Amino acid sequence: MKEIMKYVQELDRFFNHYVAKINNGSSIVFVPQSDRDSAIALITRLNVELRSVSPILFAELTDIKTHLFIAQGPTLYSLNPYRFSALGVVLRYLKSDEFASDSAKFIHTPWPDVNEAIKKLLIDANSVSTRIDYNQVGVAAREIFILLAQKTFTPEVRKAAGEKRIGTADAKGMLESFFEYKSTDSDVKRYAKETIKLAEHLTHIKSENDESMRTLVMAVICLAGIVNAVYQS
Numbered sequence: 001m002k003e004i005m006k007y008v009q010e011l012d013r014f015f016n017h018y019v020a021k022i023n024n025g026s027s028i029v030f031v032p033q034s035d036r037d038s039a040i041a042l043i044t045r046l047n048v049e050l051r052s053v054s055p056i057l058f059a060e061l062t063d064i065k066t067h068l069f070i071a072q073g074p075t076l077y078s079l080n081p082y083r084f085s086a087l088g089v090v091l092r093y094l095k096s097d098e099f100a101s102d103s104a105k106f107i108h109t110p111w112p113d114v115n116e117a118i119k120k121l122l123i124d125a126n127s128v129s130t131r132i133d134y135n136q137v138g139v140a141a142r143e144i145f146i147l148l149a150q151k152t153f154t155p156e157v158r159k160a161a162g163e164k165r166i167g168t169a170d171a172k173g174m175l176e177s178f179f180e181y182k183s184t185d186s187d188v189k190r191y192a193k194e195t196i197k198l199a200e201h202l203t204h205i206k207s208e209n210d211e212s213m214r215t216l217v218m219a220v221i222c223l224a225g226i227v228n229a230v231y232q233s
Contacts, residue, residue, distance in 0.1 A: 004053070007046035008094045014039050015088055018079060033075040040065060052108060052115055060090060107224045110232065111151050117144045118224060125217045134207045141220045142203040148227050149174035157181045172200045175227070183230050192226055199223045 014035065021029045031039075043065045051058050064087050069077040093099050107118055121140040128134055149171035157174075158166070160181040166173040179192040199219040207213035 004046065004049045004094065007042050007049065008091060011039065011042045011046065011087070012091050012095070014042070015084075015091055018084070019088075028078050030072065031069060031077040031079060033077070036069050036077045039068070043068075052112070057090065057094075060086065064090070107221060107228050109151075109224065109228045111147070114144065114147050114151065114224070117147060118221065121217060121220065125213060128210075128213065131208065134209075134213055137213050138203065138205075138207050138216065141199075141216050144220050144224060145199055145203050146171045148224060149178075152178035152182075152227060152231060154178075172196055175223075178227070179230060182233075188226070188230065192230070195219070195223045195226060 018029055018031070043061055047058055047061045047065070050061065064083045067080050068083040068087065070080055072078050107115075109115055117140065121137065121144060124133070124137050124140055128137060153166070153174035157178050161177045164173075164177070166177060175196045176193060179189050179196075183189050183192065199216075199222075202212075202216040202219050205212075207216050
């Protein structure tokens with residue numbers, strides 16, 4: 001999120017600079033090669049960060065980048081007014097509380113398969129209508145629980161566990177060992193232990209109504225969040 005906001009702020013400065021020129025009454029606003037190259041580079045970097053957050057925004061910015069500038073000479077460009085306006089709309093959304101709220105629904109870990117599983121879990125949880133749908137959400141939640149355990153139970157964690165025997169199917173034991181090895185904060189360790197305990201319990205029982213299903217989803221998302229924070233610390 002920090003990287004996204006950094007690129008948004010830099011692009012916003014570019015955008016506002018040329019908005020001022022347009023508002024001063026220039027019929028055609030020319031953009032030098034250096035400004036054009038800087039803007040393209042910023043959009044490219046922003047899109048790298050947005051790819052996993054919002055495929056729709058990624059596609060929109062890709063289109064904007066392709067058509068934003070119209071060549072007027074070897075090193076001089078003008079702005080495509082339609083794509084320039086679209087860039088303004090995207091930047092306003094990315095600076096808004098709405099985007100911050102929307103993006104907070106997703107935990108962005110270093111593992112693409114975990115990120116995709118979280119995304120699918122949230123989508124499935126918002127479209128349940130039958131008992132089979134509820135069961136599918138439970139399966140997806142359990143998969144995330146196991147994936148998190150497998151990702152964090154590195155050789156270093158296994159070695160630190162010492163004589164404690166942790167089998168390949170013991171996701172709870174793997175996660176507890178990870179926090180014991182990686183975290184130095186006693187409060188974090190205590191919270192993590194309770195979060196693991198709740199998520200492990202809920203992923204083993206069937207969700208048959210909205211309340212139980214959403215409790216399960218929140219437990220797994222909270223676990224993913226604290227795993228991600230500790231892993232990247």
